Amino acid sequence: MMDIHNRKFSRQTFLRLLTRVSLGLAGGLGLAGLIRYFSHSPGSSQTRTYDLGPAGEFPPDGKLIRLDIPAVIYWTGEGYRAYSLVCTHLGCVLEENGTGFSCPCHGSSFSAEGKVTGGPASADLPRMKVELTPEGNLLLHQEGEG
Amino acid sequence: MIASKLLYNPQKAIQKRSTMPAWLRIIILILGVLFLAGVLLYAGPAAASSPENPPLQAAPHYQRPGPPPTVYPPSQGDSGAQAYWGMCQDCHGDQGQGLTADWRSAFAPAYRDCWQAGCHGEDAPPKGFVIPTAGAPALAGPGALPRFSTALELGTYIYEKMPLFPTGSLSEDQAWELTAYLLDLNHAGNPGFVLGTTNSAAIPVHQKTSLPEKPLPWALVTSLLLFAGAAGYRRLSLSGASSPHRGNFYLHLHPATIPADQARFSYTLAAGGLAVFFSLVLLITGVLVSYYYQPSPPDAAATIQTINTLVPNGDLVRSIHFWSAQLLVVTLMVHLVRVILTGAYAPPRRFNYLLGLSLLVLALLLDFTGYLLRWDEGIRWALVVGTNLLKTIPLVGDSLYRFVIGGARPGAASLIRFYSWHIYGLTVIFSAVAIWHIFRVRRDGGISAPPPAHRESRERIPRSALIRQEVLALLLASGALLLLSALAPAPLAKPLISGANPTGDSGAPWFFLWIQETLKIGDPFLWGVGLPLLAVILLGLLPFALPNAAPEEWGIWLPEGNRLGQLIGLVIIALIFLLTLLGWLS
Numbered sequence A: 001m002m003d004i005h006n007r008k009f010s011r012q013t014f015l016r017l018l019t020r021v022s023l024g025l026a027g028g029l030g031l032a033g034l035i036r037y038f039s040h041s042p043g044s045s046q047t048r049t050y051d052l053g054p055a056g057e058f059p060p061d062g063k064l065i066r067l068d069i070p071a072v073i074y075w076t077g078e079g080y081r082a083y084s085l086v087c088t089h090l091g092c093v094l095e096e097n098g099t100g101f102s103c104p105c106h107g108s109s110f111s112a113e114g115k116v117t118g119g120p121a122s123a124d125l126p127r128m129k130v131e132l133t134p135e136g137n138l139l140l141h142q143e144g145e146g
Numbered sequence B: 001m002i003a004s005k006l007l008y009n010p011q012k013a014i015q016k017r018s019t020m021p022a023w024l025r026i027i028i029l030i031l032g033v034l035f036l037a038g039v040l041l042y043a044g045p046a047a048a049s050s051p052e053n054p055p056l057q058a059a060p061h062y063q064r065p066g067p068p069p070t071v072y073p074p075s076q077g078d079s080g081a082q083a084y085w086g087m088c089q090d091c092h093g094d095q096g097q098g099l100t101a102d103w104r105s106a107f108a109p110a111y112r113d114c115w116q117a118g119c120h121g122e123d124a125p126p127k128g129f130v131i132p133t134a135g136a137p138a139l140a141g142p143g144a145l146p147r148f149s150t151a152l153e154l155g156t157y158i159y160e161k162m163p164l165f166p167t168g169s170l171s172e173d174q175a176w177e178l179t180a181y182l183l184d185l186n187h188a189g190n191p192g193f194v195l196g197t198t199n200s201a202a203i204p205v206h207q208k209t210s211l212p213e214k215p216l217p218w219a220l221v222t223s224l225l226l227f228a229g230a231a232g233y234r235r236l237s238l239s240g241a242s243s244p245h246r247g248n249f250y251l252h253l254h255p256a257t258i259p260a261d262q263a264r265f266s267y268t269l270a271a272g273g274l275a276v277f278f279s280l281v282l283l284i285t286g287v288l289v290s291y292y293y294q295p296s297p298p299d300a301a302a303t304i305q306t307i308n309t310l311v312p313n314g315d316l317v318r319s320i321h322f323w324s325a326q327l328l329v330v331t332l333m334v335h336l337v338r339v340i341l342t343g344a345y346a347p348p349r350r351f352n353y354l355l356g357l358s359l360l361v362l363a364l365l366l367d368f369t370g371y372l373l374r375w376d377e378g379i380r381w382a383l384v385v386g387t388n389l390l391k392t393i394p395l396v397g398d399s400l401y402r403f404v405i406g407g408a409r410p411g412a413a414s415l416i417r418f419y420s421w422h423i424y425g426l427t428v429i430f431s432a433v434a435i436w437h438i439f440r441v442r443r444d445g446g447i448s449a450p451p452p453a454h455r456e457s458r459e460r461i462p463r464s465a466l467i468r469q470e471v472l473a474l475l476l477a478s479g480a481l482l483l484l485s486a487l488a489p490a491p492l493a494k495p496l497i498s499g500a501n502p503t504g505d506s507g508a509p510w511f512f513l514w515i516q517e518t519l520k521i522g523d524p525f526l527w528g529v530g531l532p533l534l535a536v537i538l539l540g541l542l543p544f545a546l547p548n549a550a551p552e553e554w555g556i557w558l559p560e561g562n563r564l565g566q567l568i569g570l571v572i573i574a575l576i577f578l579l580t581l582l583g584w585l586s
Helices: A002-037 B002-017 B022-049 B076-092 B151-161 B172-185 B216-238 B271-290 B297-309 B314-341 B350-372 B377-391 B397-405 B412-443 B463-487 B510-519 B524-545 B563-585
Strands: A048-054 A062-066 A071-075 A080-084 A100-102 A109-111 A116-118 A127-132 A137-142 B257-259 B460-462
Touching (some): A002 B216, A048 A062, A071 A137, B271 B314, B314 B350, B350 B510, B350 B524, B377 B397, B524 B563
Antiparallel strands (some): A100 A109, A109 A116, A127 A137
């Protein structure tokens, strides 16, 4: 008696286990598929290059502010220097003030050379790479993210 | 495939450029064909990689580089390389470098001047080639192909504009093969991926895309697991060994007990429950698809191609959405036929019958607007005929048309209207009416069944048993839906270029094929608007204008009380069915 009862019990337990494993696996696969569905990220974050035009067009000791990049480019007798104009705090575009640049969002300020002079930002403005092509054009390289 | 590719292009090349007498050309051509046929006959496909160059070098006007290696089986790009070698490289260079001075210096001196029709000697078109002074542009390398961002744009351009002589002589397949080859040249190609009009809008020209693996095997495994789980679940409920349900909200939605008669599958056909299931699936997959879909004319079809091609499991999600929508319409029709043929719409269920009928109409409108969101060439009928039908309505027709279209002609404004109706307007109304309908089922005493005095069995089943039936149906329906969606992807056609002037033949979506057929009979207002409206009104009037089944007849098929109603309803639905079949066959 005892034996039969036990066997029935074990068969049902086995069936229940099998059912639960099947449904659990199906649910897990569905969930994994769902997570994968959201993993697609369109577009690429590659390095972008901006053509600033013939280098000869720039008068000596000048600067150029390009808010579309956004960046500031200085040129001196020694060469070219460019800084990103994205605030290192939370990414607002900086505005020019008398001595350098300030952030309209949270009031960080930077010197004309990109050093933090105040406000919540703690990192200096990153320097950008400027390239002079053999044809004499100025190229500005913006690092991609990630 | 390979044989035709090998034969086709060399012939063309020889005809174009040779300066030999005609008879010699023909003999060489015949010899070439025989040679190739012989090689293929004796050695089969393996011989396709024969190092021999058939008569291709017979009379080149320059030292033509040998053909690209023949690969078996060829990828789309490999076939494109052959076509490129035969048709494109004279102008665009053997490396895709363009018509550079360097490349022209490979030509015989007499052919180097490409702007005086010299390139092709006496085989040039009568008025000479009109090659832009800049020459043929480079097709590979940095900065190449600047005006194309997707493979669809590139492929369409090649198909319509290339080669220069004669323009438009490429088959659509060749245009795609060449596109694939150009992507390969620019290191943006994906071997094994076959470009076409329904996926190339998702493929960029200038960067390599990583394609997700196909979900088919996993979908099949999941579907099998669901079936296995359903079988085990059924076994467990039959043996009474399934664990008792803990109290929860879903349990609370059900009455404590219901008469066993109300839960018979042979009576309900589970149509109402399945309709709820499909509606919920539609809601979930609809939200998922809307994360990637952009409802504006240039992007709409392209984002669907992105969902299908680039988003992991995207084609599966979209197919589930599609199939649930089609099955919802089918389920609702079955539900309607069941209610008519059992006379279940008798009072007090008359009003709920009307709610159900309006759910069917709403589901058709949802299906219709959803199908328009594809914005591909498959929606022409709906966009042109479907909307122009509105204009035929007297008095309000024109303003109704403008209201639906959002302007005087179909365009961007129409798409955003269809989109808003589909995901907000109609969905909200449908959900509200569906909840009302289900609530009324409870208020009207549940699914129709004989009054207690007339019941054969007085048995009542507890809600736990009812829920077990529901769970079982849910598992089976999920498995079947997944299987169907994995094996039969939702349709998609070439993106619609102009919404205002779609041309070519166009058919209605299947659920409106019957209207397409009635439209062939005569006046569009009477047959296209009036008749469908009349059908809905007649169906709605059944419980109000005709005798109903008496309460003791409830809960059985074909009661005598509403015979006339059954007849009229069945005739209407059979006519719709036959017209649909007719439209489908034609």
